[in-house]
Amino acid sequence: MINIRKSFSMKLSISVLLLAVPIFFISLAILFSQSRHMIKREAIGRANSMLGIAMQRVYRHVITVETATNVNSWLIAEHLDPDSLLDLSNRIVRLNPHIDACGISTEPYTFPQYGRYFSVYSVKNGKTADGRDSIRSTVEKQYEYFVKDWYKKAHDLGKACWTDFYDEADTLEFILPGLLASYSKPVYDNTGRMVAIISTDLSLSHLSKVITQDKPYPNSYFMMVNKDGRFFIHPDTTKLFNQTIFSGENPNKQTDIIALGHEMTTGAEGCMNVTFDGESCLVCYRPIPGTFWSLAIVCPYSDILEGYHKQTYIIIPLLIVGFIVILLLCHRTVGLAISPLNQLLEKTQSIAAGNMEIHIPNTKRDDAVGRLQNSFAMMLQSLNFHIGSVRYSAEQARLRNEELQKATELVEEAKQQKTLFIQNVSHQIRTPLNIVMGFVQILDDDTQMKTISKEELKNITDTMNHNSKLLSRLVLMLFDSSETGLYEELQLTSQKEKVSCNEVAKEAIDHTKEHYPDILINFQSDVTDDYCIHTNRLYLMRSLREILYNAGKYSDGQHISLNITLVDNGVRFIIEDTGKGISDADCKDIFKFFVKVDDLSEGLGLGLPLAKRHIQTLGGELSLDTDYHEGCRFIIDLPSA
DSSP states (O other): OHHHHHHHHHHHHHHHHHHHHHHHHHHHHHHHHHHHHHHHHHHHHHHHHHHHHHHHHHHHHHHHHHHHHHHHHHHHHHTOSHHHHHHHHHHHHHHOTTOOEEEEEEOTTSSGGGTTOOEEEEEEEEEOTTSOEEEEEEEOOOOOGGGSHHHHHHHHHTSOEEEEEEOOOOSOSSOOOSEEEEEEEEEEOTTSOEEEEEEEEEEHHHHHHHHTTOOSSTTOEEEEEOTTOBEEEOSSGGGTTTOBTTTTOOTTTOHHHHHHHHHHHTTOOEEEEEEETTEEEEEEEEEOTTSSOEEEEEEEHHHHTHHHHHTHHHHHHHHHHHHHHHHHHHHHHHHHHTSOOHHHHHHHHHHHTTOTTOOOOOOOOOSHHHHHHHHHHHHHHHHHHHHHHHHHHHHHHHHHHHHHHHHHHHHHHHHHHHHHHHHHHHHHHHHHHHHHHHHHHHHHOHHHHHTOOHHHHHHHHHHHHHHHHHHHHHHHHHHHHSHHHHHHHHHHHTSOEEEEHHHHHHHHHHHHHHHOTTOOEEEEESSOTTOEEEEOHHHHHHHHHHHHHHHHHHBOSSSEEEEEEEETTEEEEEEEEEBSOOOHHHHTTTTSTTOOSOTTSSSOSOHHHHHHHHHHHTTOEEEEOTTOOSEEEEEEEEEOO
16 A cells, blocks of 8 residues: 555656656746846846947047147137247147147148148157156258148048048158047138148047946956948057058848848947857947947957856756755645645635635644644634734735835935935035136146236236135035034033124124125124123124125115014014015925035035034024015024123
8 A cells, every 4th residue: 555655656757757747947047047137128228328438538638639739729820820829729738638749730822932732740748857748849950741531531621620640650750659549620711711730639549548447347348430431449460551441351141240230331429239259249239429430349259158158057056956946845735735734624625715614623643734724724723813813904005115115215215315415415515616716727838828918917816815715615514514513512502601782783784795705795783882792702703794795696786684683581683685585385495404505506405404503502593574565574583691
């Protein structure tokens, strides 16, 4: 009987295995296949991301060259003399780090003393001892530059264009060696006559180093072709400018390379699978805006799928272990399944139908079925006992989920506020900082300093001083809003001192006029100059300054007043102005940190919240008078002691 049961169990186990093992292997095969597709999609994303970074670097160089050429070309017609042209070419190279050389070539007999030809050229020639670019400028020897592509193309088109060529070093003792990209632009005088061609050069070897700084895979590389498919960026230097992407390719056997070359030369964008030298590669390509060039990144699939192939060493042991586990589970399951469970099945089906009044008796059987029956009996008792607890837990879980949802919404709102605050801080600090840095560059330029009058110099220094004060104010508010600033505020405000109300008010008015000299502030006080209160002078001063500063910034600047009156158990400061005021919808938010009524206005949304916190720390209260509609009226109430 035991042998028969074992035999039946083995047969049933084999049947289950015939069903389970194929499903297991098919699942692994699908997983393996999907992982391959995911790796390829990830590779396309990485390649496109790296190509985008390289494209930004190339475009930054291209737009710098174009901008420098365009903004300086008008000076040629204005100062059409040999010395000025030589100085201008030197200046363009010196002031633009992305430009490697600049030449200005005139039309025939522009300068009779030089004959038919006159051309100046400036080129970077290494570094000086202090790390600056060494630039050499010269008048080129006479040669037939009118037939050169960089001159002839712009001359014939009558407008600016990009050309690429190989510098043959035929006119100068010093040159910009190798492949060059030149942005050429014709220059016209006041009569509309073409007088010269200005060409700004970009070393493609230098550009290649910039592009290839980062690679998504160890053996991936970049290549760049022009509209003819000619290489001028490629790891194989023998192909540069000598071969095209179509060179030596069999149109019948290597259609993928031919298709790639056609896509790149026509300015298309996309990704392709291409075989180079017998190795399958992923190629992503894009055209460079404003040029006839196309940039591509080549990623060998041997690099992309390296980790995928390593999975084989994991999959094979996994298959073996999985097969053994399935075999054991099937044997165990079948051994339990062949027991007579019909009676227990009927009872459990009744319970599943919702009949909780069913009774499962305990049994004295000690085998698996007996233990299972006793377990079901205990489970039924537990179900009846704990069903109330389950319902209660479900209700509690629902309530916690609602709380969690609200907390999640608050977290998302906090994240958005954090992002907006960081963006706002960056904008508010960057704007005055850029102004200061821009004027510093002007003051550091001896050539421009000679042309600046004393009045202009004073305006510059006043502007720099104003913006530096804005920066100082922003930094101070950021510090005050931090935990360290709050701790310092609590420490300092506990140290009270005798403060003259009139004196601190006048100092706040004087400070405001330093920022807005043209505003008028009317000061009235019902207390004498020697009337003092016990408070912290620094934080009272900061609060008054902030409110007066806002009044000067947002009102008409002509009807601002600061009044001091006595009230029960203290003194009241009233600051009011005439302007657009604050809408009723925004009144409830003006004292919230990082909230601004106008998102386009300057500031961080910290001024009024900090002022209110300062006053409250001093034992007083700052409020907005909502009954005043001609502008804004803020009221500060402080205790006298």
